[in-house]
Amino acid sequence: MQLQFENLDQSNLLPFDGIVNYFPFAFSPEEINHYLEYLHKEISWEQDVIKLFGKTYITERKVAWYAEKPFIYRYSGQSKTALPFSSTLMDIKLRVEQLTGATYNACLLNFYHHGSEGMGWHSDNEKSISPLSSIASVSLGAIRKFQFKHKSKGQKLDLLLNSGSLLDMRAETQEFWLHALPKSKKVTGARINLTFRKMADSCEIGQP
Numbered sequence: 001m002q003l004q005f006e007n008l009d010q011s012n013l014l015p016f017d018g019i020v021n022y023f024p025f026a027f028s029p030e031e032i033n034h035y036l037e038y039l040h041k042e043i044s045w046e047q048d049v050i051k052l053f054g055k056t057y058i059t060e061r062k063v064a065w066y067a068e069k070p071f072i073y074r075y076s077g078q079s080k081t082a083l084p085f086s087s088t089l090m091d092i093k094l095r096v097e098q099l100t101g102a103t104y105n106a107c108l109l110n111f112y113h114h115g116s117e118g119m120g121w122h123s124d125n126e127k128s129i130s131p132l133s134s135i136a137s138v139s140l141g142a143i144r145k146f147q148f149k150h151k152s153k154g155q156k157l158d159l160l161l162n163s164g165s166l167l168d169m170r171a172e173t174q175e176f177w178l179h180a181l182p183k184s185k186k187v188t189g190a191r192i193n194l195t196f197r198k199m200a201d202s203c204e205i206g207q208p
Contacts, residue, residue, distance in 0.1 A: 013148075013157060013159065014148070014157070014173065014177070015155070017150065017172055017173075017175075017176035017177065018169070018170075018171050018172045018173030018174075018175075018176055018177055019168075019169075019170045019171040019172075019173060020148070020167065020168065020169050020170075020173055021100070021167075021168040021170075022159065022165065022166070022167055022168075023099050023165060023166040023167075023168070024162045024164075024165045025162065025164060025165070026095065026096070026099055026138065026164055026165055026166035027095065027138075027140075027164035027166075028164070029164070031164070032140055032163055032164045035088065035092060035140055036140050036141060036192060038088050039088075039109070039111075039140070039192050040192075042086070042088075043064045043066075043109060043111075044064055044083060045062040045063070045064050045109075045111055046062060046063065046064070047059055047060070047061075047062055047063075048061060048062070048063045048078070049078060050078070059117070060113060060116075060117050061110060061111065061112055061113075061117045061119075062110070062111040063080075063108065063109060063110055063111070064083070064108075064109040064111075065080040065081070065082050065083065065106075065107075065108055065109075066082055066083050066084065066085050066086070066089055066106065066107050066109070067082030067083075067084075067085065067105055067106035067107065067199065068084075068085055068105045068106070069082070069105065069199075069201075070082055070084075071105075071106050071128070071199045072128075073106070073108065073126075073128060073199070074126065074128065075126055082106060085107070089107060089194075092138060092194060093107065093196055096136045096138060096166060096196050099166055099168075100134050100136050100166070100168045100170075102133065102134035102136070102168075102170070102198070103198065104134070104136065104196035104197055104198055105197075105198055105199055106196070106197050106198075106199045107194050107195065107196050107197070108194075108195045108197070109192065109193065109194050109195075110192070110193040110195075111190070111191075111192050112141075112142075112144070112181070112190060112191045112192075112193070113190050114142075114187060114188055114189065114190065115142070115144070115183060115184035115185060115186060115187025115188065116183055116184075116185060117183065118180070118181045118182050118183035118184075119180055119181040120180055121149060121178040121179070121180045122178060122179070122180070123151075123174045123175075123177065123178055123179070124169075124174050124195070124197070125174040125175065127200075128199055128200055129174075129197055129198065129199060129200070130197075130198040130199065130200055132170065132171055132172065133170065133197070133198040134168055134169070134170040134197075134198070135168075135169045135170070135174070135195055135196070135197045136166060136167070136168050136169075136195070136196045136197075137161075137166070137167040137168075137169070137193060137194070137195045137196075138165070138166055138193065138194040138195075138196070139161040139162065139163060139164070139165050139166075139167070139191060139192075139193055140163055140164065140191065140192045140193075140194075141163055141189055141190050141191040141192055142163070142187050142188075142189035142190060142191040143160055143161065143162060143163060143187075144160075144161055144181055144184070144187060144191055145158055145159070145160055145161075145181075145182055145184065146158070146159045146160070146161050146167070146179065146180075146181055147159070147179060147180045147181075147182060148177050148178070148179050149177065149178045149179075149180070150176060150177055150178075151176055151177065151178060152176070163191075181193075
C-alpha cells in the first residue's frame with residue numbers, strides 16, 4: 001500500500017509502530033533565506049566517507065556534525081567529533097524544541113547540491129542516540145520527496161518536504177521503519193537538512 005502526503009499538519013503520519021509529525025511551515029521565507037546564507041558560508045562542510053562491504057566511498061553530499069558537547073558520532077564505519085553549536089544553530093534548535101516539545105543536544109547537517117544526491121534506506125537507530133527520543137529534521141532549499149518503509153510489513157509512505165518544514169520522528173519509528181531521500185534528476189536546486197537528536201552522555205569524547 002502506497003500513501004502520499006503533502007502539506008499536512010502535526011497529526012501522526014504513520015498508521016502504526018511509531019510517531020511522525022510534520023510541520024510544513026516551521027520557518028518563514030525570511031528565516032529560510034537567512035539560515036541558508038549562514039549555513040552555506042559558515043558551517044564546516046566536508047564530504048562524507050562511507051565504508052560498505054569493505055569498500056570506501058566518498059560522497060558528493062557534504063556533512064557536518066555539531067553539538068552542545070564534543071559528542072562522538074559513529075556510523076557507516078565513520079567517527080566524527082562534534083563542533084560546538086553556533087548561535088544560529090542554537091536559534092534553529094530552539095524553534096524546533098518549541099514545536100516538538102522535545103530537547104536536543106546535537107545536530108547532523110547534510111548538504112545536497114542537487115537531486116542526483118540522495119540517501120538510501122536506513123534507520124537512525126545508533127546506540128549513541130537516546131532510545132525512543134525525537135529526531136527532528138529541518139529542510140531548507142529545494143523541495144524533496146521523503147519516503148518511509150516498514151521493515152517487516154513493507155508498507156511505504158511518501159512525503160514532500162517543503163523548504164522551511166520540520167519532520168519529527170519519535171517513539172518506535174526508528175525500530176520499525178526505514179526512511180530514504182530518493183534521487184531525482186528533476187530537482188536542480190540545493191537542499192540543506194538539519195537533523196536534531198538527543199545523544200547519550202556516554203558518547204562524549206573521553207568517555208569509555
